Amino acid sequence: MTKQKKFLLQENEIPTQWYNIQADMVNKPMPPLNPATHEPLVAEDLAHIFNMECSKQELDQTHAWIDIPEEVLDKYKFYRSTPLVRAYELEKALDTPAHIYFKNESTNPLGSHKINSALPQCYYCKKEGVTNVTTETGAGQWGAALSYAAKIFGLEAAVYQVKISLQQKPYRSFIMRTFGATVEGSPSMSTRAGKDIITKDPTHPGSLGTAISEAIELATTTPNCKYTLGSVLNHVGLHQTVIGLEAEKQMAMAGEYPDTVIACFGGGSNFGGIAFPFMRHTLNEGKHTEFIAAEPNSCPKLTRGKFEYDFGDEAGYTPLLPMYTLGHDFKPANIHAGGLRYHGAGMIISQLIKDGYMHGVDIPQLETFKAGMLFAQTEGIIPAPESSHAIAATIREALKCKLTGEKKVILFNLSGHGLLDMVAYDSYINGDLTNYNVTDEEIAHYLEDVPKV
Numbered sequence: 001m002t003k004q005k006k007f008l009l010q011e012n013e014i015p016t017q018w019y020n021i022q023a024d025m026v027n028k029p030m031p032p033l034n035p036a037t038h039e040p041l042v043a044e045d046l047a048h049i050f051n052m053e054c055s056k057q058e059l060d061q062t063h064a065w066i067d068i069p070e071e072v073l074d075k076y077k078f079y080r081s082t083p084l085v086r087a088y089e090l091e092k093a094l095d096t097p098a099h100i101y102f103k104n105e106s107t108n109p110l111g112s113h114k115i116n117s118a119l120p121q122c123y124y125c126k127k128e129g130v131t132n133v134t135t136e137t138g139a140g141q142w143g144a145a146l147s148y149a150a151k152i153f154g155l156e157a158a159v160y161q162v163k164i165s166l167q168q169k170p171y172r173s174f175i176m177r178t179f180g181a182t183v184e185g186s187p188s189m190s191t192r193a194g195k196d197i198i199t200k201d202p203t204h205p206g207s208l209g210t211a212i213s214e215a216i217e218l219a220t221t222t223p224n225c226k227y228t229l230g231s232v233l234n235h236v237g238l239h240q241t242v243i244g245l246e247a248e249k250q251m252a253m254a255g256e257y258p259d260t261v262i263a264c265f266g267g268g269s270n271f272g273g274i275a276f277p278f279m280r281h282t283l284n285e286g287k288h289t290e291f292i293a294a295e296p297n298s299c300p301k302l303t304r305g306k307f308e309y310d311f312g313d314e315a316g317y318t319p320l321l322p323m324y325t326l327g328h329d330f331k332p333a334n335i336h337a338g339g340l341r342y343h344g345a346g347m348i349i350s351q352l353i354k355d356g357y358m359h360g361v362d363i364p365q366l367e368t369f370k371a372g373m374l375f376a377q378t379e380g381i382i383p384a385p386e387s388s389h390a391i392a393a394t395i396r397e398a399l400k401c402k403l404t405g406e407k408k409v410i411l412f413n414l415s416g417h418g419l420l421d422m423v424a425y426d427s428y429i430n431g432d433l434t435n436y437n438v439t440d441e442e443i444a445h446y447l448e449d450v451p452k453v
């Protein structure tokens, strides 16, 4: 019998509800705070920036299951289910007894998991009568997904892309503009926040923090315009649970249950998306599964950051969020995994890490490219540099199994493909990439600017 490599669901097996882990958490995430008064926020406060439905989802700690609107489900069916794949060739190359599976979120036309949340965010905006949306993007995956989702739901999109990413990798800005969005490098001179940042530091390369400030400012000063965020927030992680809910059914088709679940970590949406549905069996039935979030060692908020209330953006426009943070004005090194260059971690995951349910590992850039190369040369898929962090963490675990002989079942999320990151691969092959280390002094310095609550 040939070994089954790929597991797919029928259209009628695609999940019709998202899983809201907040309902099952023992210690609920602490509330976001108004930065001026330090009062806990209610949904109406968030709706100043976001659409009302997402504002409610953000703070919902009671409903474990939330219906996916039919209009969103119809669009999910354009590209879902995504394949669950057994990485036989990678297992063979590593000579490991571990069984390695990956959920392939790179197969949709936008190339990453981000479309799973872009669709519902734009749908809710449209339904509530919003006409324009703004957002930030790093390497451009979120911006591309949002630009497409905005177009199909009839909204105008304005995207602030981290300036250094826009310069190094212009292709995704062309994709966004092909979908009809306007794109500007951040920091820009088009907002007060951008001008302030440029005045202080004329060569500021931009960060997700600066781009978020500019997008929020535009949203709050433009009529009928809402801001959308591609990661970090609870409602984004909620939408991404479609990944793990599908994977759970597909793992059952393979006759296995993961011992270890791994994903790369920027703000936590693809990690939460694959982890939360499995975590519910840990929370509700005491199942033992290890959850590993793989972050760059140059942006190590999970492994070396502090659990504090901090801003989600550089200028301090967002509510104060309880999270593992490196400080909201942390300037991450120019690693090629642009989607992981963010100073903070989502609130749910921060609480779960604090409570010991999951943990982070930090990985140097060169190790991630070595892992990405091996994955490409075995499984035939060129991974996004972000996703290569998950692959590197998976390889570490699989090699541990080789030493101990354990037949662990490892599941990781392939959050996106790297076909627009080939310059980075070329640099790696030429030996031009380096690792970046952050000193304790640097981290302590940026943490000084965290507001005192």
Ligand SMILES: *Cc1c(COP(=O)(O)O)cnc(C)c1O
Pocket: 112, 113, 114, 141, 142, 230, 231, 232, 264, 265, 266, 267, 268, 269, 270, 271, 339, 340, 384, 386, 387, 415, 416, 417
């Ligand atoms: C944005 C992005 C990430 C990081 O964001 P999370 O919210 O942590 O998932 C990881 N991989 C890819 C391909 C991305 O586009």
